[in-house]
Amino acid sequence: MSVRPLIAGNWKMNGLAGESAGQIKALISKANEVASLGCDILICPPATLVGQLAEQAKGTSVAIGGQDCHAHEKGAHTGDISAAMLKDAGASYCLAGHSERRTDHGESNADVKAKAEAAIGAELIAIVCVGETLEQRESGKTLEVVSDQVKNSLPDGATATNTVIAYEPVWAIGTGKTPTTEDVAEVHAHMRKELSTLMSDAGSVRLLYGGSVKGSNAAELMAVEHVNGALVGGASLKAEDFWPIVETGL
Numbered sequence: 001m002s003v004r005p006l007i008a009g010n011w012k013m014n015g016l017a018g019e020s021a022g023q024i025k026a027l028i029s030k031a032n033e034v035a036s037l038g039c040d041i042l043i044c045p046p047a048t049l050v051g052q053l054a055e056q057a058k059g060t061s062v063a064i065g066g067q068d069c070h071a072h073e074k075g076a077h078t079g080d081i082s083a084a085m086l087k088d089a090g091a092s093y094c095l096a097g098h099s100e101r102r103t104d105h106g107e108s109n110a111d112v113k114a115k116a117e118a119a120i121g122a123e124l125i126a127i128v129c130v131g132e133t134l135e136q137r138e139s140g141k142t143l144e145v146v147s148d149q150v151k152n153s154l155p156d157g158a159t160a161t162n163t164v165i166a167y168e169p170v171w172a173i174g175t176g177k178t179p180t181t182e183d184v185a186e187v188h189a190h191m192r193k194e195l196s197t198l199m200s201d202a203g204s205v206r207l208l209y210g211g212s213v214k215g216s217n218a219a220e221l222m223a224v225e226h227v228n229g230a231l232v233g234g235a236s237l238k239a240e241d242f243w244p245i246v247e248t249g250l
């Protein structure tokens with residue numbers, strides 16, 4: 001089954017208005033040079049820039065997303081942002097359960113599931129992130145951990161249209177290390193199988209790989225069976241670094 005790839009950038013806590021506008025402008029102009037794009041392109045900037053960049057990218061093939069949302073639509077949650085607010089600012093996607101959120105903010109699978117449900121409830125596409133730590137990999141628990149996260153973080157009502165899964169081994173994020181293509185293939189095939197017990201359209205769900213993706217390794221990672229795109233951190237900050245990764249999805 002052919003699944004349209006998604007190449008997504010996660011800017012994390014990086015980006016001020018001026019420089020970010022320049023990067024989005026450069027990305028849009030690269031995308032405009034392609035007659036017919038074969039993949040979807042997404043940038044998830046810090047929340048402060050979602051409105052500005054969504055306005056700038058309106059009507060183009062670059063989508064803008066949030067990096068996190070609160071599980072509730074509104075209320076007394078100082079410092080938090082709801083999925084409805086991201087949608088209102090022009091976002092069309094939202095990450096849920098990035099490992100930095102799971103680690104730094106103690107987010108459990110139940111929290112991630114609630115956030116992903118809030119995202120799809122606000123008509124955003126939820127990108128649910130899963131992945132094992134180095135210790136879990138070295139003790140042979142990768143598939144067990146990933147299964148547990150997929151099963152317990154998947155939002156109720158998930159479909160291939162409203163939900164994307166990103167496999168990001170924690171030890172590969174921001175480290176320059178990547179799993180072998182065989183290891184990626186094993187986890188992605190496993191996730192596809194797991195999803196087929198949970199969703200009727202599991203074959204069409206986009207499964208992204210994330211963790212030290214860059215221009216030089218993107219093509220081989222994207223060629224792995226059941227890899228339908230990438231979630232990119234460091235190499236998404238500059239359009240000139242991100243574009244070669246996007247090209248592997250075209």
Ligand code: PEP
Pocket residue numbers: 010012098168172173174175176210211212213231232233234235
């Ligand atoms: C990420 O933050 O999701 C990520 C994969 O980061 P990096 O590409 O920098 O490893």
